[in-house]
Amino acid sequence: MSNVKDLPFVVVGGGIGGLATALGVAETGRSVYVLEQAPEINEVGAGIQLAPNATAILSRFGVMDEINKTAVYPERLVLMDAITGKELSALDLGESFKQKYGHPYIVLHRADLQQALLKACLDNDKITVLTNQAVERVEDLGDKAQVVLADGTTYVTEAVIGADGIHSKTRKLFIEDQPVASHYVAYRGTIPMNEMAAQAGTNMDDVIMWIGPNLHLVQYPVRRGELYNQVVVFKSDRYKEDSDDWGTPEELDQHFGKCCKPVQHAVTFISRQRRWPMYDRNPIENWSKGRVTLLGDAAHPMLQYMAQGGCQALEDAAYLSDCLHEYGNNYEKAFSVYQTERIPRSASVQRNARLWGEIIHAVDPIAILLRNNLMENRTPQDTSHVDWLYSRRYGAAKVR
Template sequence: MSAVADGSPVEVETLIAGGGVGGLTAALALARAGRPVRLLERALEFTEIGFGIQLGPNATRALDGLGVLDELLPLAVQPRELLYMDALSGERITSIDLGDAFVARYGHPYVVVHRSDLQRKLLGACVREPLVTIETGRELVAFEEDADGVTVRCADGASYRAQALIAADGLNSRVRGTIARGEPRAEGFVAYRGTIPIADMTPRAEADAMVMWVAPDTHMVQYKVRGGALYNQVAVFRSRRFDAGDPDWGSPEELDEHYQAFCEPVRVAASQLGRKHRYPMADRDPIATWTTARVALLGDAAHPMLPVLAQGGCQAIEDGIALPVAFAGAADVPAALSAYERRRAPRAGRVQSSARRFAEVCHIGGVGVELRNALFGQHDPQDYTVLDWLYDDAEVRA
C-alpha cells in the first residue's frame, strides 16, 4: 500500500531508499532493535547479480551478529590465502594467510560469496522480520525535510511521511546532493566482471586462494564462489581512450588490447570474461557531513570507494549495524543521526582514502613495479598488524 484513502502520504517511522546490501542490512538491524522500517527498492524485483563480493571479518562479524552468517556460509568459500601476483611476469609477489591464524586473530573468517547469495539471505531475513516492510518498483525522485520529518515522493506517485530517511541509493544518490556537493571522481578505470563454471577456470588459477594480479594501470581478482561451483573474475584497467575523450572508452575491444600485454594465465582469464556489461569505476573524496536532522546517507551514497581493499560492501554493512546503536543512545532522530555520523564518517573516510592510496600502489608503473614487489615480498604472510585497524576496529566491535 502506498497511499491512504485521502491521498495523504503513508506514515512510516524509518524509510530506507535502496535495497542493496547496505539498505537491507540497515533494515534488518533497525528492526531487530525494535524500530519499524519501510524499505523502497526502485527495481521491480530483486534479481540475480552476476558477480562476487568479498567479506572481511569486520563484515562477517556484523552478519554473525544479525544471525545471517550461518545461513550464508554453506554458499560461501573461505580462501586459504590472498595471493598477490605480478601480471607481467606471472611471478608470485606475496601473500596473506587467511587460515586459522587469521580467524584466531579477528574472531571471524574472511569469506567470498556470490553477491546474489548475500542479498538473498539478507532479503529473506528482512521478509521474516515483522517490523520490515519492503516495496519494489519504488524509485525516490524527491523529498522535502522539515523540523518534524521528511516527505518522500516516488516516480510512480507514491508518497511517504517518515521520521527519518536513510539514503542507501548508491554512487549517484538523489539524496546526497542536498548534503554534499561534487561529482564522482573518474580517472578512466573500467571493470569487466562475471563468473564461470569452476571446470572452465584458467589453468594457472589457484583454486583455494583468492588471487589478485597487479600491473601498471591494471588489476585482476579471481576467487571461487557459490560453495566452489563458480569462479568469479574481475578485470580492471585504465582506458587510454578515456584520456583522448573517446565516448566509447573502456570497450571490450580495448579490454582485449590492454590484456594482451600480460602473462598467459591473465590473458586467458581476460578472454573468458563476458563482454555484455562494463562497469566504469569512480569514487569520491571523503566527507565529514553525512546527515541533516532527518536524513542520513549510507553505503556508496556516503562513501563510494575504489574496490582494491574489497571494503565497499563491508563498509555499507558496518553503516547498517551502526544505525540501531545510534538510535539506542539518542533522545530523538536528529541526535541519533548525528551520533551515527560521528561514529561512521571518520572510519569510512579512512577506508576510502586508504583504498585510493592502495590502488596507486597496485597500479604503479615503471621502476615502481620492482620497488613494490621487493617491498611486498618481505611481508610475513601471518603478520596482520597493518590490517588490525581495518578488521578489528574498536568502534566496529562496540
C-alpha cells in the same frame, strides 16, 4: 484520493547497505520500510569479498547461517605480478587469522549475499520491502521526514536513511557533488568452475589479485566452489566525459596482451557484454540533517581496490543501529553521533582505496621494484597492514 501516506521509518535502497540497515533498525524494535526502485531485489552476476569487519556484522544480524550455505572460505589472499607471473605476497586466512579477528574472511556470489539479507528481512515482521519505488527526493521536515517518489507518491515518516548507492538522490539534500571518474573500467562475471579449473595454473581456493601497470585481475571461487569469479580492470587512455566509447573490449585485449600466460588465458573467459566504469566521490564532512542520514555508497562511494565498499556499508548499518538503540527517538542526536564516528573511518578507507590503486597499478619501473620488494618481504602471517581495517568492529565501544 491523497497520495500522501504515513510510514514509520524508511530506508531508501535495497542493496547490501539498505537491507542490512533494515535489520539494524528492526533490531531496535522499530518497524521499517525499505523502498527499492527496481522491480525486484537483485544483484549483478559477480562475486564479493567480505572481511572479518563485515562477517562480524552479518553474524550479529543472524545472517551467517544462510550465507554459510554458499560462501567459500578462501585459504589465502595472494598478490601476483601480472607480467612476470611471480607471487609477490600472500596473507594466510586460516585458523590463526580467524582466531585473531574472531570472524572469517569469506567470498560469495553477490546474489547469494543479497538473497540471504533479503530472506532475513522478509522473515522479520518489523520489516517491509517495497519494490518499484523510485525515490525522487528526500526532505527533513523537523519533526518528521518526507520521501517523494517519481510518480508523486509522498511518504511522511519518522526518519529516512538514504542507502541509494553512488548516484544517490538522498545525497542531494546535503551536497550537489558529482562522481569522480577514475578512467578505469571493469569487466566481471562468473563461469562454471570445471570450465576454468584445468588450465588456471594457480590454487583456485585462494583469492588471487594479479597486478600490473594500469591493470589488475581478481579471481576467486564462489557458490560452494561451483563458480569461478573474475574481475578484470584496466585504465583506458580513451576516457571521455559524456561518452561510453572508452574502456572497450579491444582495449581490454590490448592491455592484457602483455601479461603472463595464465592471465591472458583467464581473460579469455571474461564476458565482454557489459562494462562497469569505475567512479568514487570525494569524502564529505556532513551527511546528516535532522531526521535524514546517508549510508553505504550513498555516503562514501569508494574504488573497489580494497574490497571494502560493502564491508563499510555493513559497518554503517551496525553502528547506526547502536546509535538508534542509545538515543531512542532523538534522531538528530543519533545521526550526529553516527556520522561523527563513521565519516572519519569511511573517508580513510575511501582515500586508502585510491592510494592502493596507485600502488597496484604502478607504471614506473623503480616504483614497481620497490613495491615488489616490500611485498616479497612480508610473511603470510603478517597482518599489520590490515589490522586497522579488520579488527575494528564498527566502533561499537563508543555507544553500546
